[in-house]
Amino acid sequence: MGRYILRRAVFGLVTIWLVTVIVFVGLRVVVPIVYGDVVDLMVAEYAAGDSALEEQLRSEFGLDRHVALQYTDWLADLARGDLGESLINGRPIMNEMQRRVPVSIELGLIGLASAVFLAVPMGAVAALLQDRWPDWVLRVYAIASNSVPSFWIAILIITFGSLWFRWAPPIEYAHLVDDPIKHFKIILLPALLIGLTPSGGLLRIMRTQMLEVLRQDYIRTARAKGLTERTVLLRHAMRNSLVPIVTLIGLTLPGLIAGSVLFEAIFVLPGMGLYLVRSTQQLDYPVIQATNLIFAMLIVLANLVVDVSYTFLDPRIRYR
Amino acid sequence: MEPNYWSRRRLSRRAAIRGGAMGAFGLAGAALIGCGSDDDPTPAPGGGGSSPTATATRDQAAENQAAEQAGILTPRVDTSGQAKAGGILPSSRTSDAESFDALGGTSFTSQFIARYAYPMLFEFIPGVVDAPTGAVQGQIVEDYEQADPTTLLLHLRRDVKWDEREPTSSRPLDAEDVVFSWNKFESASISRRSLANVQNPAAPIQSMTALDDHTVEVKTAFPYGPLLQALAYTRWLQIMPRESDGGFDPRADMRGAGPWMLTRYEPSVRYEFRKNPNYWKAGRPFLDGIDAPIISEYAQRLAQFRSENIYGGVVSQEDVVATKKDIPELDVFRGEFGTANYKLYFGLREGSPFRDERVRRAVSMLIDRDLIIETFNNTKEFEDEGWPVESRWHGIGIAAGYDAYWLDPQGTELGEGAAAFAYDPDEAESLLTAAGISGPLELPFSYIATPHYGTVFPRVGEAYRGMLQETGLLKLNLRQPDYQTEYLTGFYFGKGDFEGIAWGATTTFPVPVQHLNDYYHSAGARQKVAFGGDPTTVEGQVESDALIERAIQSLDFEETVSLVKDWQRQNALRMPDIPSPWPGAVPAFGLYWPWVKNIGTFRDYLEMPEQTAVTEWWLDR
Numbered sequence: 001m002g003r004y005i006l007r008r009a010v011f012g013l014v015t016i017w018l019v020t021v022i023v024f025v026g027l028r029v030v031v032p033i034v035y036g037d038v039v040d041l042m043v044a045e046y047a048a049g050d051s052a053l054e055e056q057l058r059s060e061f062g063l064d065r066h067v068a069l070q071y072t073d074w075l076a077d078l079a080r081g082d083l084g085e086s087l088i089n090g091r092p093i094m095n096e097m098q099r100r101v102p103v104s105i106e107l108g109l110i111g112l113a114s115a116v117f118l119a120v121p122m123g124a125v126a127a128l129l130q131d132r133w134p135d136w137v138l139r140v141y142a143i144a145s146n147s148v149p150s151f152w153i154a155i156l157i158i159t160f161g162s163l164w165f166r167w168a169p170p171i172e173y174a175h176l177v178d179d180p181i182k183h184f185k186i187i188l189l190p191a192l193l194i195g196l197t198p199s200g201g202l203l204r205i206m207r208t209q210m211l212e213v214l215r216q217d218y219i220r221t222a223r224a225k226g227l228t229e230r231t232v233l234l235r236h237a238m239r240n241s242l243v244p245i246v247t248l249i250g251l252t253l254p255g256l257i258a259g260s261v262l263f264e265a266i267f268v269l270p271g272m273g274l275y276l277v278r279s280t281q282q283l284d285y286p287v288i289q290a291t292n293l294i295f296a297m298l299i300v301l302a303n304l305v306v307d308v309s310y311t312f313l314d315p316r317i318r319y320r
Numbered sequence: 321m322e323p324n325y326w327s328r329r330r331l332s333r334r335a336a337i338r339g340g341a342m343g344a345f346g347l348a349g350a351a352l353i354g355c356g357s358d359d360d361p362t363p364a365p366g367g368g369g370s371s372p373t374a375t376a377t378r379d380q381a382a383e384n385q386a387a388e389q390a391g392i393l394t395p396r397v398d399t400s401g402q403a404k405a406g407g408i409l410p411s412s413r414t415s416d417a418e419s420f421d422a423l424g425g426t427s428f429t430s431q432f433i434a435r436y437a438y439p440m441l442f443e444f445i446p447g448v449v450d451a452p453t454g455a456v457q458g459q460i461v462e463d464y465e466q467a468d469p470t471t472l473l474l475h476l477r478r479d480v481k482w483d484e485r486e487p488t489s490s491r492p493l494d495a496e497d498v499v500f501s502w503n504k505f506e507s508a509s510i511s512r513r514s515l516a517n518v519q520n521p522a523a524p525i526q527s528m529t530a531l532d533d534h535t536v537e538v539k540t541a542f543p544y545g546p547l548l549q550a551l552a553y554t555r556w557l558q559i560m561p562r563e564s565d566g567g568f569d570p571r572a573d574m575r576g577a578g579p580w581m582l583t584r585y586e587p588s589v590r591y592e593f594r595k596n597p598n599y600w601k602a603g604r605p606f607l608d609g610i611d612a613p614i615i616s617e618y619a620q621r622l623a624q625f626r627s628e629n630i631y632g633g634v635v636s637q638e639d640v641v642a643t644k645k646d647i648p649e650l651d652v653f654r655g656e657f658g659t660a661n662y663k664l665y666f667g668l669r670e671g672s673p674f675r676d677e678r679v680r681r682a683v684s685m686l687i688d689r690d691l692i693i694e695t696f697n698n699t700k701e702f703e704d705e706g707w708p709v710e711s712r713w714h715g716i717g718i719a720a721g722y723d724a725y726w727l728d729p730q731g732t733e734l735g736e737g738a739a740a741f742a743y744d745p746d747e748a749e750s751l752l753t754a755a756g757i758s759g760p761l762e763l764p765f766s767y768i769a770t771p772h773y774g775t776v777f778p779r780v781g782e783a784y785r786g787m788l789q790e791t792g793l794l795k796l797n798l799r800q801p802d803y804q805t806e807y808l809t810g811f812y813f814g815k816g817d818f819e820g821i822a823w824g825a826t827t828t829f830p831v832p833v834q835h836l837n838d839y840y841h842s843a844g845a846r847q848k849v850a851f852g853g854d855p856t857t858v859e860g861q862v863e864s865d866a867l868i869e870r871a872i873q874s875l876d877f878e879e880t881v882s883l884v885k886d887w888q889r890q891n892a893l894r895m896p897d898i899p900s901p902w903p904g905a906v907p908a909f910g911l912y913w914p915w916v917k918n919i920g921t922f923r924d925y926l927e928m929p930e931q932t933a934v935t936e937w938w939l940d941r
Contacts, residue, residue: 091587099586
């Protein structure tokens with residue numbers, strides 16, 4: 001197992017390195033050819049034709065140097081733990097990441113946890129009561145939560161909250177360490193709403209898996225041995241149904257973390273999604289590179305954790 | 321023909337165009353970006369723009385009075401005498417500033433935020449009860465003298481101190497700070513080509529020199545009428561301390577001498593400004609500070625306003641009536657006519673039909689301006705509710721908000737050129753026939769589909785296209801260029817080097833003559849009226865250039881106004897481009913909680929809410 005994890009970690013590092021190369025070359029070589037570079041964007045609207053200013057800015061940002069040199073400099077800074085500064089406002093990216101990454105991870109984790117806590121029991125109940133009215137209700141919920149965008153539900157809650165009760169969600173963000181109560185007051189609603197969409201998919205998978213598992217021979221054997229229904233369901237049926245759920249969780253988590261941009265905008269949360277979107281609009285190279293690096297690391301890590309967790313859920317799985 | 325608003329729905333023209341507008345309203349929550357617009361699409365309490373020597377017409381004044389009596393509009397009353405100092409104003413912004421560097425920043429949003437803290441040489445005088453006139457007064461300049469037509473001497477106030485925090489540590493502002501700021505503007509500002517002669521021979525200012533600690537000499541390359549207004553214009557020369565060069569990072573922090581200090585900024589979360597104890601105006605500001613969370617989503621801003629967490633300036637026009645009905649205690653103020661001048665403009669390559677002024681005029685006569693105004697300003701709803709609505713048509717090059725300069729296309733002063741603004745498809749057909757065009761004229765019609773000019777903009781474009789095709793005289797093939805790579809270079813800065821008709825926005829300048837110079841002089845940086853900058857390619861352009869040059873160089877205000885009016889008369893029939901009646905043709909209504917006093921009374925000029933007039937606001941709660 002230890003060797004397996006080590007091997008996966010090395011592959012993970014190579015993957016992350018490849019991501020950095022692709023992002024770097026894409027941003028600094030391909031995009032300027034087909035679209036224009038960050039300086040073109042800066043001057044396009046207000047200072048078009050001011051070639052001296054463009055030259056001055058490119059020199060200031062180091063964009064007049066060979067792209068390979070720019071990359072090795074970036075790697076060297078990265079090795080020292082320095083993600084660089086934003087080209088637009090000069091703020092150190094590491095400071096921003098320290099502030100934003102926990103918010104995004106927290107949003108994603110709470111969202112996912114709420115989805116799992118809703119979907120797993122509901123999926124199990126739907127399977128146990130197959131084709132009876134609770135099953136139909138839960139299946140309608142699953143389809144609805146998958147079909148209706150949760151940001152739209154967020155806007156409805158805000159709009160009707162203010163129309164009917166003159167209520168609006170708190171928007172003055174407080175960090176967890178500074179004021180935990182205030183922090184959870186602002187983050188819980190968006191986090192729970194983020195979990196709404198994945199809960200539908202998880203519910204359907206859980207229901208399908210449970211239906212399949214409940215028809216397996218070993219379940220019949222467990223019942224024949226005289227085990228209680230509770231033990232049969234919790235220890236044998238549900239546990240074996242969870243393997244694909246864990247896979248789905250692994251695939252969903254990075255998306256939740258990276259894709260919470262609409263919720264960050266609606267609820268005024270300083271997460272990574274808005275940071276990435278804004279920096280992409282502005283072609284702020286170092287910020288885009290840094291956020292992609294973080295996302296690549298999260299995805300690699302999530303996949304590794306998922307693969308390792310299989311061994312705990314299914315004793316037949318062994319890694320060498 | 322491709323389906324459009326008219327054909328695909330088989331609705332009446334009015335209903336059909338309204339369909340476009342309502343679609344736009346549905347998207348109102350999306351962010352507004354670009355064109356130097358402030359990040360807040362809602363009007364300032366004094367309005368989203370005003371005009372030199374603005375005076376409400378008598379009809380408008382009577383209508384306002386009736387509306388006030390009917391309890392719709394809130395009377396504008398100066399309550400400064402009863403003002404209680406203190407309190408924090410909960411406000412909001414819709415986006416982060418890219419930087420706080422007023423002179424080196426690469427976006428106008430930087431300058432809007434920086435203006436909270438940094439002073440300027442001059443300032444536009446806020447209107448008190450009445451609309452602001454566009455007149456300027458010294459801000460850190462105590463006195464000035466025009467030594468000769470190209471030399472202006474500025475005498476600085478002696479009681480202006482920089483921020484008490486390090487590194488400025490309450491140091492007195494002096495002439496070297498002004499020279500430092502000018503040098504930085506000249507070398508690094510994105511607007512330097514508008515003002516710095518060393519960067520652009522058509523720009524006026526040659527140099528700024530400190531004659532002593534409190535005297536600055538400004539030399540211009542030629543007599544330049546709007547110099548004081550230029551020095552009061554937020555987007556141009558804000559004054560920064562010398563310490564911003566190494567003493568602190570001006571991109572991330574501010575050390576100003578204006579009414580506010582930036583005390584907290586958390587990106588994507590909020591700004592906090594607090595009263596500057598060093599501010600030279602005694603007893604001002606009344607407020608202790610302004611808190612501005614950054615809320616990009618309209619539904620959230622509206623909810624926060626309704627819940628009393630934001631005190632005003634957020635309600636879109638389509639929600640104003642419903643919100644006021646729901647919360648009757650809200651104050652309602654009506655703003656001014658707009659100074660933005662959006663245009664339909666023409667490709668002028670050799671062989672283009674638009675080199676013939678009759679064709680340009682014909683296109684103008686296919687536009688039903690009142691229908692566009694009604695549809696995209698929600699005016700019917702206001703009228704049905706008895707709210708006082710007045711509309712104007714923007715003139716050639718001069719938006720309706722510039723009262724002193726504007727010639728009403730529906731009035732008599734414009735002369736025979738007024739006919740070119742009337743909706744008259746029959747006359748348009750005659751003009752096209754006279755120009756040798758028979759059958760539908762098939763052309764590209766280009767505008768950006770992305771929300772760089774707001775979410776309503778593309779809908780207006782679609783409405784124009786449908787309207788222009790309605791008679792069958794034009795067949796317009798839709799093109800939607802990418803904003804950065806195609807539109808700006810190929811159309812906006814294209815100097816007529818494109819095919820067909822384009823629909824676009826323009827930058828607002830503090831005085832309209834600067835707008836004429838930039839957009840209508842053949843050497844103007846943003847001109848769209850003379851192919852490649854050659855005035856001989858289009859008939860009447862040489863005469864137009866001459867009038868603009870005389871107007872911008874005149875130091876006599878009345879003469880400038882007269883020349884600008886002559887220019888409008890000369891160009892109405894020429895129709896070098898077509899002024900769009902949207903936006904700004906109808907003053908917007910703003911809603912505010914009633915405990916913010918003076919908010920409708922002190923009215924800032926142009927795009928400066930919460931920066932000059934806000935020093936007079938106070939909280940009665």
